[in-house]
Amino acid sequence: MVTIKDVAREAKMSVATVSRVLNASGPVSDETQRLIREVAGRMRYVPHSGARSLITSRTETLGVLLPDLYGEFFSEVIRGMDDTAQKNGFHLLISRAYADRHGIETAIRAMRGRVDGVVVMSPDLDAKSLLDLPSTIPVVLLCSVPRGNEIDSLTIQNCRGAKEMVTHLTSLGHKRIAIIKGSARNYDAAERLRGYRMALREAGITPDPSLEREGDFTEAAGYTAALKLLAVKNRPTAIFAANDSMAIGALSALRQSGMAVPEEMAVAGFDDIPLARYMDPPLSSVHVPICELGARAVGLLLHGITHKNDHARRRE
């Protein structure tokens, strides 16, 4: 592997000058500059990032800690993150971890020294004590239970989105609206449930426990829950699924049971995945700007990094 010394030798210059040219630091004559650029290019020199980070104590890498995410979401959030990261000359070190506290701590430890900051997605409601994670480096919580004002955090407007969708349903005249809930310990799920109940109450409807069914964000769960809802006496006229996968599962169950959608039963989802509009009938769904969310998380993180973690925390 060719090092800066090799380049210096070949160009008959000192390593300091080579370094100055390559980092555009300090004054160098135009001629030397050209020469060194040419030599470095020809020799295909690439600085050793380890050596660099050793002396500068910056890695130009961001850690991303993901839970066991499936489907669309994952891709989109990473796309957004990578875009912003690349624009700022940063790389992305991605790792999946158990959503519990131990898993996250282990993962963060493993990233120590490799990254300048971490975006943590820890949707698990129980992972309470994330607070005392070894936060010498900036951390941004994404779609996780916000922790006071000590850590930057960014969440989907779950409650608001759910509330608006359910209010839309009530405004259409629905009185009995069921919900297929997301995973029990999931933060997003809990917030969507909250929005659902809030909307009902504001419409003067008392939430009915028999219309709140368990789910885990999979098509299968949506399917099962929908079948059960059909068996409920005093059947609902609308189903709000906490995500699109479950909504699609529910649609499938309704179809098989010969229910007319939306005449006999309306169905709404959350996430607005691309194929929602290719369902029959098109699934109305709460839009989530996933990609943008990733981008903003990285933006927030970079802000924390440039301010050496000594900045006003945000919570959005």
Add this chain to the structure above:
Amino acid sequence: MVTIKDVAREAKMSVATVSRVLNASGPVSDETQRLIREVAGRMRYVPHSGARSLITSRTETLGVLLPDLYGEFFSEVIRGMDDTAQKNGFHLLISRAYADRHGIETAIRAMRGRVDGVVVMSPDLDAKSLLDLPSTIPVVLLCSVPRGNEIDSLTIQNCRGAKEMVTHLTSLGHKRIAIIKGSARNYDAAERLRGYRMALREAGITPDPSLEREGDFTEAAGYTAALKLLAVKNRPTAIFAANDSMAIGALSALRQSGMAVPEEMAVAGFDDIPLARYMDPPLSSVHVPICELGARAVGLLLHGITHKNDHARRRE
């Protein structure tokens, strides 16, 4: 940040001994071992990976170069990769890049010195000269045009899968089977098309150009293509979409046109995404073990790394 020196000082030992304990290299007395472990733990010491990689010239990190991928695929492939990587103590540095040659080369350059090897997904048919990528480090091509026997490569069994599906359709009696093709310059798409034609020929059917419609793997493309197919004189009785998204778009178009599926028109897809079976009727689709594919790619890469890139190349 606490360094190995701090630990050594605190434990009243030399840095060499501390290093030996932490790397389980060389002989150390049990007592010293315990002591150092305790001190290191208490001080929350984490080795500086840069310094380590400087001297060992290993980063314990794998690069992953992804094209502009959407949806399920992305998530799954990364899941598989990360699993295998973590099991072997490796991290994943992920980057999206333009699929063309320049984009890939730039991205690989940027990763130089940060990774011990790279998995490259470059589905673009035109990115021919990937051969001369700066391959001092091991490279595995995933779902890309294989390059002779000079680079390890791993692909989906596109041709075989497509062929089997189309053969299944002919065996059901279909004579006029249309295909909605994937992106024009995409390797997977080209292979699926090849399999489709192969199956037709083996069934004694001459591929009809008017039944081969352009597509780009999106629902919208499937929708449009299906509408056009309905307008073809001597209409097909089956549609094979090169992926599930397009199949779903096509289903939507057929439904809106009042076609009975599968009675009047059969539809098949490729990828077997989870919700395929929740379509109406359930979409039959060629299964692709995406997660496993990622795992195998990383396995192959790790093999190349341990053999210092001096191993028999594989092409699967």
Add this chain to the structure above:
DNA sequence: GCCCTCTGTGTAAACGATTACATATTTGGG
């Protein structure tokens, strides 16, 4: 009792970059 082999530990030289400081040369103001 001597030498050889182990075991346990320490010393110091790498690894490849950045950068403070030193030095040499040029420029320019008075």
Add this chain to the structure above:
DNA sequence: CCCAAATATGTAATCGTTTACACAGAGGGC
């Protein structure tokens, strides 16, 4: 014409590890 400031370059310390080598003491075979 001289001195200060600016420009261009080099020297060497430094970052945090690993590891070859050195060394001391213990144990054992003869």
